[in-house]
Amino acid sequence: MQTNDVADFAALSHPDCAFCSSTQADVAGQVERREHTVGGGIGVTAARGTEVVPGRHFAIYLTIDEAPSHSENEFGMRVDDNPDAQTFAVEMAVVFDDDRWLVRAVSSEATSA
């Protein structure tokens, strides 16, 4: 979101990952509007996982903290504001597909505003 560069993100996204395609579409919209995000750094405060299928499928559980952020247009004007930090409980499905690890699914729940 800060760089508007989703190349690495896209390379890790499974074609059926709705969260992944939604994020990429958001960035594409941001690029089209000539906007970018300032702030919003993410910290992973807890992570655990189980190997559901050896060498093929992991279930990953994260707790992430996200700093306040805002979006600016090409003139430096604020067009969107997220002034509050947030914490999310995230569950992911990560699969080995097409000879590489891909994020198959992401679901999250805000645990604090």
Added chain:
Amino acid sequence: MTGRRSLSIVAAVLLIVVTPEVARAGDWGAQAEDDAYVVNAFEAEAELRRSRSADPAITLVRYTRAPMCNVGTGGGVEMGDDDEAFGDGDTDGDGLIACGASNTTVPVPVCVDGPPLLPLWRQERADAAQPWPELWTLAFGYSCPEDAVPTMTAADFRRLPLAAPVLRLQPDRGWVLVNKETIVMTDPAEQTLRTDLLGYGVDVVATPASYRYDFGDGSADLVTTSPGHAWPDHDTFHFYERLGTVQVTLTTTWQGRYRVDGTTVWRDVNGTATTATTSAPFTVEERRSRLVDDLCTDIPRPDDC
């Protein structure tokens, strides 16, 4: 590949995924959601089924479902049995089996289709000549029966033979008047389909969500959620402004929900499908008024009377 090595790779993947330059949580919470829990629960059950179909004499991986010690599920097998060996099932017939190492960070879900499925545990050995080790590793925590079924993707949904809905025109006589309303409408009926998903029978209901009309004259498309109504209650219509021959194309966007056999839960398909219906060609014509001697129904002269 060892589990430790795999885990390190996945951890590296995740570090990249959550790098702040790529996503921020303000966006994170606003994105479309997958159902990662269902994807994981289904894969755990599928792996258990695959292992059960393998020859136990030569398989290198085996699974069992067993509770976690000191975790109550509110039903079914709980809390373990000290008289049993882990993975050996209920040999004394008291309805209890041995429990595995407790992990209080694993939640127990509230299920719709019965008590939660017990956690899945795995044993691995290097070759078939070796005995199974004592160690059982947790492969997946508690899950619900309704979640341990396949997920219908948008691609699966789009492969279904959805019938294109009928496109009705009013007037429907092979020609319409220029600069007068040409009414379009369709049938908003749901479609019920039956399909197979990874060996599971699935009921699918497709519901029209929106309609896009291309009137074939270069004008802007009409996009609506209304199936339309006949005159005089019509709400979907078009004025042709030029004479000519045109066709109307209706593109219907469908939402889907599905229920896997053996469960009672209907789930939404994460994505849509489309169908297209094109009318027969018709002409846009001009009619001029003129005085005639009698009723056209009695004396249909001239031809356009």
